[in-house]
Amino acid sequence: MQRKLQDILTAGRRDRAVIMGILNVTPDSFSDGGKYLDPRIAAQQARRMIDCGAEIIDIGAESTRPGADEVPPAEQIRRLENVVPAVVETSAIVSIDTTSAVVADRALNWGAKIINDVSAGRDDPEILALSARRAAPIVLMHMLGGPRTMQDNPRYTDVVAEVKAFLADRIAAATAAGVDESRIVVDPGIGFGKKLEHNLALLRGAGALGSLGRTILIGPSRKRFIGELGCSEQAEDRVGGTIAACLVARGGGATIFRVHDVAPAVEALKVYDAIISSGSHCF
Numbered sequence: 561m562q563r564k565l566q567d568i569l570t571a572g573r574r575d576r577a578v579i580m581g582i583l584n585v586t587p588d589s590f591s592d593g594g595k596y597l598d599p600r601i602a603a604q605q606a607r608r609m610i611d612c613g614a615e616i617i618d619i620g621a622e623s624t625r626p627g628a629d630e631v632p633p634a635e636q637i638r639r640l641e642n643v644v645p646a647v648v649e650t651s652a653i654v655s656i657d658t659t660s661a662v663v664a665d666r667a668l669n670w671g672a673k674i675i676n677d678v679s680a681g682r683d684d685p686e687i688l689a690l691s692a693r694r695a696a697p698i699v700l701m702h703m704l705g706g707p708r709t710m711q712d713n714p715r716y717t718d719v720v721a722e723v724k725a726f727l728a729d730r731i732a733a734a735t736a737a738g739v740d741e742s743r744i745v746v747d748p749g750i751g752f753g754k755k756l757e758h759n760l761a762l763l764r765g766a767g768a769l770g771s772l773g774r775t776i777l778i779g780p781s782r783k784r785f786i787g788e789l790g791c792s793e794q795a796e797d798r799v800g801g802t803i804a805a806c807l808v809a810r811g812g813g814a815t816i817f818r819v820h821d822v823a824p825a826v827e828a829l830k831v832y833d834a835i836i837s838s839g840s841h842c843f
């Protein structure tokens with residue numbers, strides 16, 4: 561069952577989880593690069609994810625894997641121009657994964673509804689004004705540095721506190737640009753300028769972000785930290801690790817889960833939510 565966008569953004573921790581399916585229209589994404597460049601195949605994959613229970617489809621045309629080069633806005637638009645309208649035609653709420661205001665603006669014109677900015681408005685501050693002007697919800701994510709350098713020995717004294725302070729600062733920047741607070745989603749940025757212990761601390765400490773008062777999105781899907789724990793070297797095989805991370809973050813109050821493998825994530829979160837909510841009626 562589809563929910564309205566604003567219901568998703570204001571969903572309380574006790575409400576059910578929301579799945580954001582990942583669709584990368586890139587030749588070089590770390591786990592699905594090159595698979596969805598053809599708009600028909602991209603739309604098919606979006607439909608498959610929706611059938612499995614995804615409520616949001618996050619479409620990106622620039623890989624943010626460690627060491628990735630920037631993709632100019634014109635090239636992002638070229639990659640997206642047939643894919644976004646095709647996915648908008650399905651029933652999904654489309655989110656555009658870009659740090660460029662020009663690209664986001666174009667995607668909103670094609671019918672996308674959410675901006676997912678992994679730079680939290682630092683790459684292109686105009687994106688905050690765009691979110692305000694178009695009343696488009698925006699995901700503000702934490703990253704230490706940029707994709708080219710973020711994994712060069714990232715250091716924190718208290719990673720959870722520092723990520724939280726960063727997100728508070730970016731919420732302030734967004735509201736100063738006119739974004740309504742109810743349209744802001746925050747994300748600790750799993751894998752973005754973080755060593756294994758930082759990722760684990762952020763998943764364990766997701767609850768600490770709750771006092772920011774915003775919906776929490778988490779994106780652990782198939783990421784390297786799962787392989788670093790001695791699990792699969794192959795990104796596609798990291799489904800179990802992805803689910804474990806999602807469930808821990810759900811316990812901390814995360815509501816939106818950005819994943820490649822929609823069906824197992826939906827099932828796991830459904831069972832988790834049922835167990836937790838039935839517990840409250842058992843006294």
Ligand code: HH2
Nearest residue numbers: 584589590623624625699701747750779
């Ligand atoms: N992770 C990736 C990309 N966008 N957006 C948010 N909000 N949170 C994330 O954790 C996040 C994100 C990286 O994953 P993926 O899109 O699969 O890979 P690539 O960047 O190589 O395309």
